[in-house]
Amino acid sequence: MVASQAVPASAAGPLKNTTNRWVGSAVAAGPLADEADYRAVLTREFDSVTPENEMKWGVVEATRGQYDWSGADAIVSYAKRTGKSVRGHTLVWHSQLPDWVDDLEAGELRSTVKKHIKTTVSRFKGKIRAWDVVIEAFNEDGTRRETVFQQKLGDGYIAEAFRLAHAADPRAKLYINDYNIEGINPKSDAVYELVRSLKKKGVPIEGVGIQTHLALQYGFPTTMRENIERFARLGVDVAITEADVRIPQPTDAAKLEAQADFYEQAWDACHAVRRCVEFTTWGFTDRHSWVPGVFPGEDDACLFDEDLRPKPAYHRINP
Ligand code: 9MR
Numbered sequence: 001m002v003a004s005q006a007v008p009a010s011a012a013g014p015l016k017n018t019t020n021r022w023v024g025s026a027v028a029a030g031p032l033a034d035e036a037d038y039r040a041v042l043t044r045e046f047d048s049v050t051p052e053n054e055m056k057w058g059v060v061e062a063t064r065g066q067y068d069w070s071g072a073d074a075i076v077s078y079a080k081r082t083g084k085s086v087r088g089h090t091l092v093w094h095s096q097l098p099d100w101v102d103d104l105e106a107g108e109l110r111s112t113v114k115k116h117i118k119t120t121v122s123r124f125k126g127k128i129r130a131w132d133v134v135i136e137a138f139n140e141d142g143t144r145r146e147t148v149f150q151q152k153l154g155d156g157y158i159a160e161a162f163r164l165a166h167a168a169d170p171r172a173k174l175y176i177n178d179y180n181i182e183g184i185n186p187k188s189d190a191v192y193e194l195v196r197s198l199k200k201k202g203v204p205i206e207g208v209g210i211q212t213h214l215a216l217q218y219g220f221p222t223t224m225r226e227n228i229e230r231f232a233r234l235g236v237d238v239a240i241t242e243a244d245v246r247i248p249q250p251t252d253a254a255k256l257e258a259q260a261d262f263y264e265q266a267w268d269a270c271h272a273v274r275r276c277v278e279f280t281t282w283g284f285t286d287r288h289s290w291v292p293g294v295f296p297g298e299d300d301a302c303l304f305d306e307d308l309r310p311k312p313a314y315h316r317i318n319p
Contacts, residue, residue, distance in 0.1 A: 008044060008045070009041075009044075009045065009304075009309075009310035009314060009318075010310065010314070010315065010318040010319070012318055012319060013318075014044050014045045014318075015045045015046065015303075015314070015317070015318045016045060016046055016047040018317075018318050019271065019279070021270065021271070021276065021277055021278055021279050022047060022048040022085055022129075022239075022277060022278040022279070022280070023045070023046050023047055023048065023278075023279055023280070024046055024047070024048030024049060024050055024085070024087060024278060024279070024280030024281070025042060025045075025046045025048075025049060025050070025280060025281050025282075025283060025284040026049075026050045026051070026052040026089075026242065026280070026281070026282045026283050027042060027049045027050065027051060027052060027075055027078075027283075028052045028053065028054075028283075028288060029051070029054050029070075029071035029072075029074045029075055031287075031288055032074065032075065032078060033074065037308055038285065038287070038288075038308070039078075041284065041285070041304060041308050042284065043082050045284070046084065046284070047083075047084055047085060048084055048085040048086070048087060048129070048278065048280060049075060049078070049079050049084050049085075049086055049087070050086070050087040050088075050089045050241065050242075050280055051071065051072055051075045051086075051088075051089055052089075052282070052283065052290075053071070053096070054071030054072040054074075054075055055072045055088055055089055055090070055120065056089070056090060056093065056096040057091075057093070057096065057097055057098055057101070057116055057120075058096040058097055058098050059071065059072075059096070060072065060120065061098055061116065062098050063098070063100075064098070064100050067119070069123065072124070076124060076127055079127075080127070085129045086124075086127060086128050086129060087128070087129060087130050087131075087132070087239075087241065087278070087280060088120075088121075088124060088128040088130065088131040088132065088172070089131075089132045089135075089241075090131075090132040090133075090134075090135045090177070091116070091117050091120060091121070091131060091132070091133050091134070091161060091165060092113065092117070092133060092134045092135070092149060092157070092158075092161045093134075093135045093136060094136065094145065094147035094148060094149070095136070097148070101148065102148055104152075105152070106152040106153060109148070109149070109152050109153060110152075110153055110160075113149070113153070113157070113160075113161070113164075114160075114164055117133075117161060117164040117165050117168065118164060118167075118168050121164075121165050121168035121169045121172070122168045122169070124169075125168065125169040125172075126169070126171065128169065128172050129172065129173060130172060130173040130174070130175055130207060130239065130278070131165055131169075131172050131173070131174055131175065132175050132176075132177040132209055132241065133161050133162055133165050133174045133175060133176065133205075134157075134158050134161050134162070134176050134177070135176070135177040135178060135209070136177070136178050136179065137150070137158060137176070137178065137194075138178060138187050138190045138191060139187070140180060140185075140186065140187050141186050141187070142186035142187055142189055142190035143190070158176070158194065158198070159198055159201065159203045162174050162198065162203050162204050162205050163203065163204065165204075166204035173206045173207050173237065174204055174205055174206050174207065175205070175206070175207035175208060175209045175237075175239065175241075176191060176194065176195065176205060176207075176208055176209065177208070177209030177210075177211065177241055178191055178209070178210075178211065179211040179212075179213050179242070180211075180213075181208075181210055181211075181227070182210055182212055182214070182221040182224045182227065182266070183221030183222065183223040183224055183227055184223040184226060184227045184230075188227055191208060192230060192231065192234070195208060195231065195234050195236060196234055199234060199235060199236070205236065206236055206237060207236050207237040207238065207239055207277075208231045208236055208237075208238050208239075209238075209239050209240075209241040209242075210224075210227075210228070210238060210239070210240055210241065211240075211241055211242035211243075211282075212240050212241070212242060212243040212244075212266055213242055213243075213244055213246075213282065214243070214244070214245045214246070214262050214266070215245065215246040215248075215295075215298065216245065216246065216247055216248060216255060216258050216259060216262070217248055220261070220262050220265050220266075224265070224266065224269040225268075225269040225272050225273065228269055228270065228272075228273045228275075228276050229272075229273055231275075232273050232274070232275035232276070236275070237275050237276075237277045237278075238270070238273065238275055238276045238277070239276070239277060239278035239279075239280065240266060240270050240276070240278060240279045240280060241278070241280050242280065242281070242282035243263070243266055243279065243280065243281045243282065244281060244282045244283065244289070244291065244301035244302060245259045245262040245263060245301050245313070246291050246295060246298040246299070246300075246301045247259055247298060247299060247300045247301065248297060248298055249297050249298065249299055249300075251299065251300045256300075256311055256312045256313070257312055259300075259301075259311070259312070259313050260311075260312040260313040260315070260316040261316075262313075263303070263313040263316060263317055264313075264316045264317055266279075267279060267317045281302065281303060282301075283301075283302055284302055284303055284304050285302050285304040285305070285306065285308055286299065286300045286301070286302050286304070286305050286306045287305075287306040287307075287308070289301055289302055303317075
């Protein structure tokens, strides 16, 4: 099969060797274990991995007090074997929460979040380059999302999460992370203001993760570079953490070129700013992608097709 061949997809060499940024992908433990061709392309092209679901609270502690680290451990040990960096994902998120967390009253929720952060971060201490500590905390209009954490713990839950994560692994780079904050808009303004105030208070926040889930029909966020620059000026790193570009079906050659334009613009926006240190995609093959399940009628968002052949977008960023 084309995909398992040892030669890189580009004459220039693998994607990871073309830049001094981390080049990552979200990884799922299932195909990593079961599909040799998936593993081969991942190993060849990327130098960082983000567990797509395997470190989420709902996965590691679905039943209170009973931990399942099998998927997370498998990905972290793959990374060690193959010399890859790991981005930890994610500690405090309103989605994929275990059911039992919803019913806790404030005091117990606070101590439970504390235990969750301490347990998870300590377990992988020294093995995680960067953690997505809090993700998706804002609404599109820049107000705080009314999550269980916001409602019961109040505004301070974010600073608290960063302090706890830092105590558990002082060397991991700690990030806040969100989607639809690629360009300058009310939501990215809110993240900007939050980072500024946390830095001022001495909260250990070191990065902003810009997910970069894009879709052809919404156009490219043209202020992306400017936005990355303003975050960098606050004295934090920036990472592109979940890039993909959805195509309204059916896919054709023109749409694949348009997708390549989007990837190239996002790649260039990151590379224009010294403090943009990572470009991670949310999966690398259309064979396994969250997109069609969540956006019916949209698909083919990744750099490689279902047969692991590089698409025009790949060749655009690695000519
Ligand atoms: O790709 C992930 C998918 O497999 C899960 O079912 C989903 C659960 O909500 O989460 C997806 O990943 C999300 C990520 O963790 C946070 N940002 C948005 C991603 C896409 O939904």
